[in-house]
Amino acid sequence: xxxxxxxxxxxxxxxxxxxxxxxxxxxxxxxxxxxxxxxxxxxxxxxxxxxxxxxxxxxxxxxxxxxxxxxxxxxxxxxxxxxxxxxxxxxxxxxxxxxxxxxxxxxxxxxxxxxxxxxxxxxxxxxxxxxxxxxxxxxxxxxxxxxxxxxxxxxxxxxxxxxxxxxxxxxxxxxxxxxxxxxxxxxxxxxxxxxxxxxxxxxxxxxxxxxxxxxxxxxxxxxxxxxxxxxxxxxxxxxxxxxxxxxxxxxxxxxxxxxxxxxxxxxxxxxxxxxxxxxxxxxxxxxxxxxxxxxxxxxxxx
Amino acid sequence: xxxxxxxxxxxxxxxxxxxxxxxxxxxxxxxxxxxxxxxxxxxxxxxxxxxxxxxxxxxxxxxxxxxxxxxxxxxxxxxxxxxxxxxxxxxxxxxxxxxxxxxxxxxxxxxxxxxxxxxxxxxxxxxxxxxxxxxxxxxxxxxxxxxxxxxxxxxxxxxxxxxxxxxxxxxxxxxxxxxxxxxxxxxxxxxxxxxxxxxxxxxxxxxxxxxxxxxxxxxxxxxxxxxxxxxxxxxxxxxxxxxxxxxxxxxxxxxxxxxxxxxxxxxxxxxxxxxxxxxxxxxxxxxxxxxxxxxxxxxxxxxxxxxxxxxxxxxxxxxxxxxxxxxxxxxxxxxxxxxxxxxxxxxxxxxxxxxxxxxxxxxxxxxxxxxxxxxxxxxxxxxxxxxxxxxxxxxxxxxxxxxxxxxxxxxxxxx
Numbered sequence: 001x002x003x004x005x006x007x008x009x010x011x012x013x014x015x016x017x018x019x020x021x022x023x024x025x026x027x028x029x030x031x032x033x034x035x036x037x038x039x040x041x042x043x044x045x046x047x048x049x050x051x052x053x054x055x056x057x058x059x060x061x062x063x064x065x066x067x068x069x070x071x072x073x074x075x076x077x078x079x080x081x082x083x084x085x086x087x088x089x090x091x092x093x094x095x096x097x098x099x100x101x102x103x104x105x106x107x108x109x110x111x112x113x114x115x116x117x118x119x120x121x122x123x124x125x126x127x128x129x130x131x132x133x134x135x136x137x138x139x140x141x142x143x144x145x146x147x148x149x150x151x152x153x154x155x156x157x158x159x160x161x162x163x164x165x166x167x168x169x170x171x172x173x174x175x176x177x178x179x180x181x182x183x184x185x186x187x188x189x190x191x192x193x194x195x196x197x198x199x200x201x202x203x204x205x206x207x208x209x210x211x212x213x214x215x216x217x218x219x220x221x222x223x224x225x226x227x228x229x230x231x232x233x234x235x236x237x238x239x240x241x242x243x244x245x246x247x248x249x250x251x252x253x254x255x256x257x258x259x260x261x262x263x264x265x266x267x268x269x270x271x272x273x274x275x276x277x278x279x280x281x282x283x284x285x286x287x288x289x290x291x292x293x294x295x296x297x298x299x300x301x302x
Numbered sequence: 303x304x305x306x307x308x309x310x311x312x313x314x315x316x317x318x319x320x321x322x323x324x325x326x327x328x329x330x331x332x333x334x335x336x337x338x339x340x341x342x343x344x345x346x347x348x349x350x351x352x353x354x355x356x357x358x359x360x361x362x363x364x365x366x367x368x369x370x371x372x373x374x375x376x377x378x379x380x381x382x383x384x385x386x387x388x389x390x391x392x393x394x395x396x397x398x399x400x401x402x403x404x405x406x407x408x409x410x411x412x413x414x415x416x417x418x419x420x421x422x423x424x425x426x427x428x429x430x431x432x433x434x435x436x437x438x439x440x441x442x443x444x445x446x447x448x449x450x451x452x453x454x455x456x457x458x459x460x461x462x463x464x465x466x467x468x469x470x471x472x473x474x475x476x477x478x479x480x481x482x483x484x485x486x487x488x489x490x491x492x493x494x495x496x497x498x499x500x501x502x503x504x505x506x507x508x509x510x511x512x513x514x515x516x517x518x519x520x521x522x523x524x525x526x527x528x529x530x531x532x533x534x535x536x537x538x539x540x541x542x543x544x545x546x547x548x549x550x551x552x553x554x555x556x557x558x559x560x561x562x563x564x565x566x567x568x569x570x571x572x573x574x575x576x577x578x579x580x581x582x583x584x585x586x587x588x589x590x591x592x593x594x595x596x597x598x599x600x601x602x603x604x605x606x607x608x609x610x611x612x613x614x615x616x617x618x619x620x621x622x623x624x625x626x627x628x629x630x631x632x633x634x635x636x637x638x639x640x641x642x643x644x645x646x647x648x649x650x651x652x653x654x655x656x657x658x659x660x661x662x663x664x665x666x667x668x669x670x671x672x673x674x675x676x677x678x679x680x681x682x683x684x685x686x687x688x689x690x691x692x693x694x695x696x697x698x699x700x701x702x703x704x705x706x707x708x709x710x711x712x713x714x715x716x717x
Contacts (some may be wrong), residue, residue, distance in 0.1 A: 053396050055379040070690045137548050191698035245547050249688045266372075267677050270398075 023133070046275035053269060064276035074277065076252060077260040078284075082233060084169055084256060088233045092173040093226055096180035101214060103181070104188045114185070118178035125175070129242025130173045133158065136243075158243055168240055175239065176232075180225045187221030196271035219300040227292055234285050237262060257281050330359045331614050334384035336370040343634050344622075351621045358614050378402055383606030385615040389436050391427045391599055393580045395674040398430045399716060404605040405433040409616045415623065420640045423598035423667040436602025437623045438640035440631070442567045443596040443663040444500050444588060446470075452561040452580045456480045461562065463587045463662060467504075467530065470562065470589040474539035477561045486539040487562040489531060490551035490692055494683065495597055495670060496565050502527045504591040509671035510708075514715075517679070517708035519701040527591075528697040532690055543691035564588065567638055567660040585659040596663040599670040600640055638664075674715040679708040 049057035068074050080177065105112055120128060135141050136157040144154030157167040171212055191298035195213050215222075237258035244254050257277060333348065335341065342362050348360035363384055365373050371393060377383050379395070389397065397403050410417065417425055420438045428436030448461050456477045461470065474486025489497040502509055507524030510517060518524050534540040541560065552572075555563035556579055574580050587594055603622060605615045621627060628641035635651030638660060649658040673679075686704045689695035 048473065053400055054375065054402065137544060139549065156548055159544045159547055245492065247684055248547050249687065249692050252685075263681075268675070268681075269677070271510075 006184055020292055036244065039135065043275045043278055047279045048179075049272045050285065051271040051275075057272070060272070065280075066271065068276055068280065071096040073252065074260060076255075077255050077257050078280075080165060081236070081256045081258075082256060083165055084172065084236055085230060085233045087166075087169045088172050088176075089226060089229050092176055092229055093180060093222065095173065096177050096184055096225065097218070097222070099177065099181045100184035100188055104185060112127070114258050120175050121178040123175075125238040126242055128171065128175060129239050133243045136167055148197055149225075158254075159245070159248045159250050161250045161253040164244060164248075164254040168243060168254055174237060176229060180229060183225055184218065184221055187218050190221075199294065216301045220302060223296060223300045227289060229291070230288060231285055234288075304596045313415060328357055329611050329614050330361050331386060331609075331611050331618060332363050332384040333386045333618070334363045334365065334370075334374065334487045335388045336365055336367040337636075338364060338366075338635070339636050340631070342560045343631055343636075347622060347627055347630060348618075351618055354621070355614075355617060358617065360618060361608040367439055376607070377541060378608075381608050383608045385606060385609040385611060386618055387604050388439070389428065389602045389604045391670045392676050394428055394436070394602070394604075395430065395672065395676075397436050397604070399674055402607045404607055404609070404612060405435055406437065406605070406616070406619075407434050409620070410434060410437075413620050415620070419625070419642060420623075421600065421664055421667065423669040424600035424602070424640050426669045427600065427672070428602040435605040436566045437619050439601045439603050439622070440637040441598050441600035441640050441664060441667075442638065442669065443598055443660050444496055444564060444566050444597070445585050445659045445663050446588050447555060447563040447565060447569070447573070447583055447585050449555070449558065449561050450584060451584055452477060452481060452484060452558065456561075457521070459649050460584060461586045461589070463659060465511060465586065465589040467589045467591045471534065471537075471539065473672070474534065474535060474562060478539050481561075483559065485541045485554070485560040487564075488540055488546060488551045488554060488560045489534070489564045490546065491531070491687070492547055492551075493545055494680070495599060496551075498528065498531060498687070499597040499671065500564070500588060500595065501531055501591070503597065503668045504593055505530070505587070506517060506592045510673060510712075514673040515712055517705045517712065519705040519708065523592075525697050525701045528687070528701060530591075532697060535691060543688060567657070570652060570655070570657045571636065574652050574657075583655060585655065585657050587659050587663045593666055594663070595666045597669045597670050598664065598667040673712060675711055678710045679704075682707045682711070 002261045046057060048059060048061055050060050050063075051057050069168070099117060103110055103117075135143050138144060138154060138159070139157035141154070141157075143157065146155045155163060157163050191214065195217070196209060199209050199213055234258045235258055239256060240256055240259050241262070244251055258281070259276045261277045261281075264277065318489060330584040333344065335344065341362060341408060345362055348362060370388075374387065383402065389403075395608065398581065417434075419629070421441045424438035424441050425434070428434060428438070446461065450460060453460055453473075457480075458473055461473070468485060477484060491497050491499075499509060502518070502524050505523045505527040507521045507527050508518035509524070530595060531540075535542060546554075551560075552565055552569060555565075556562045556573070556576060570585075573583060588596065603619045605612060609615050623641075625641055625644055628639035628644035629647055631637065632639045632644045632647035633651055635648060638645055638648045642664075645661045645664065646658070649656070649661050682704055686695065686700040690697055690700045
């Protein structure tokens with residue numbers, strides 16, 4: 001009885017296992033606090049200020065936001081970003097799903113294929129960007145070279161205002177496909193084989209099986225993949241920066257919101273204005289994610 | 303017993319440390335720069351300086367260019383600037399206007415330095431409100447490269463330092479018409495310093511007024527200069543802007559696709575080391591329009607306000623600004639020194655190409671256009687001029703737009 005009393009009396013930190021638990025998560029938590037949480041609130045604060053060249057923030061209230069509302073380039077960049085999302089998410093997720101399904105069957109060299117599709121994910125954006133940039137080159141790129149065999153004259157894909165965004169989004173999808181595919185593969189493997197066997201017995205063909213079993217059972221994973229891809233696509237910057245030259249005539253038609261943020265924060269030194277942009281982006285992403293969660297029950301099978 | 307030995311060891315360690323610190327009564331000044339190829343030269347110069355000035359030590363702080371400005375800004379914000387710093391025209395105003403640099407007028411006077419020894423354009427870059435904040439370190443000028451082989455093939459005489467714009471245009475048109483798949487001339491339009499920042503003053507136009515309050519894009523001479531460049535593209539003597547952006551002007555020149563190239567002195571090192579190229583090329587000063595001015599940029603040596611050793615920092619700058627120090631830098635062939643008499647040594651460092659045109663070009667120079675918010679109006683320039691180069695706007699329209707927006711930005715600058 002006395003031993004029990006002793007254990008109950010021990011406080012939070014005296015209790016051995018809790019103490020070690022907190023200690024173990026402390027590094028990550030402190031890191032998150034210092035590098036994510038606090039800067040997040042700082043950024044929110046900065047968006048209401050004008051930041052001097054060497055520090056010092058002067059409160060200017062809603063001035064930055066008012067300026068944003070009149071900024072044509074901000075609207076253009078936001079519109080571009082929406083375009084990226086609307087193309088990259090459905091197309092990317094569909095392609096990943098298809099690949100995952102195909103690579104879940106008994107094809108030869110399954111492992112090799114999975115690796116090949118995953119390599120773009122681990123390649124650095126700067127390397128991928130440089131290679132693709134050359135492929136898209138108007139006079140010497142391989143893409144236009146192949147087109148010339150069909151008698152078609154290629155354009156400067158990355159440097160023509162009309163085509164630049166689409167050229168970039170293709171690379172964006174290419175970069176992420178492998179990652180989503182791997183996650184979807186895991187999801188596929190969670191589907192009980194017995195469902196397929198039962199369907200087979202009932203006479204359902206492969207296509208019917210896909211739409212009636214695979215897809216519905218995959219919806220939780222699809223939901224996860226869609227939300228993650230959506231959030232990361234809204235934040236795209238590095239691949240655009242790598243592929244579309246700063247001096248290109250197409251830069252205004254392909255720059256994303258984060259690209260414009262970078263320009264204002266680091267090239268123009270208007271960190272307060274840039275902070276306001278980041279806040280707007282945050283709310284856009286939150287809004288879209290909330291919507292996604294709301295409509296989740298309608299299509300995700302749980 | 304173990305604990306006792308440990309304690310003893312610690313004590314010895316501390317005492318040695320202490321002893322060492324007491325001996326070192328030297329003053330250390332930090333010298334911030336970014337070019338790894340120049341760093342060894344400056345180390346040698348620093349060693350010599352240390353010999354001549356016992357008690358002062360120079361610590362070189364080399365930061366790659368990509369991070370240099372961010373690091374300097376952070377150091378400045380934190381009150382920990384280096385003592386002697388490499389400064390560029392684009393960043394100078396930012397630091398000067400916020401009082402982060404020490405004025406050097408008194409130092410220059412008491413040291414008896416004659417500023418006429420240095421390239422005027424560069425000296426002017428580091429002045430503000432009548433105060434001199436930096437000692438000119440180096441200069442870069444722009445000149446015109448030509449490909450001898452292509453000129454031979456087209457049956458034309460090589461360009462000379464006396465060529466006019468018309469001479470150049472005629473040659474370029476003829477080459478483009480005669481040789482298949484070859485352009486006559488290319489100006490790197492994605493780099494203002496190597497292209498239109500020269501053509502504009504050469505036509506007696508200007509980019510920004512000397513008091514930094516007015517844009518020069520409303521000046522008819524400026525507009526005409528832009529139109530002249532556009533004309534080169536229209537007549538096909540020059541490649542399209544998109545081609546230049548995608549393939550880089552100097553790379554096109556190196557692969558023999560264009561016969562003449564406007565480019566800066568920095569290109570000398572690359573071209574002279576290109577074994578396939580260095581025998582086939584020559585350099586002349588840019589063709590003359592109303593004059594042959596080259597835009598001149600150049601780094602300056604400044605003293606950070608937060609320095610604890612302003613006298614020593616100045617001593618080092620004074621040392622680096624002597625003719626001998628500049629000659630040493632010149633002999634390496636890496637950059638042209640700002641000290642005029644030392645400049646021919648730079649050209650002599652090149653054994654396989656005659657690059658003296660770059661030194662010759664410095665005789666007529668104009669400072670690189672910059673102000674406090676350079677990057678903002680430079681962006682307007684780029685946005686509007688790219689429309690001109692690609693045919694989406696006319697020189698008049700675009701220049702008018704640049705003038706209006708640039709004036710607005712200049713008006714908002716803190717004065």
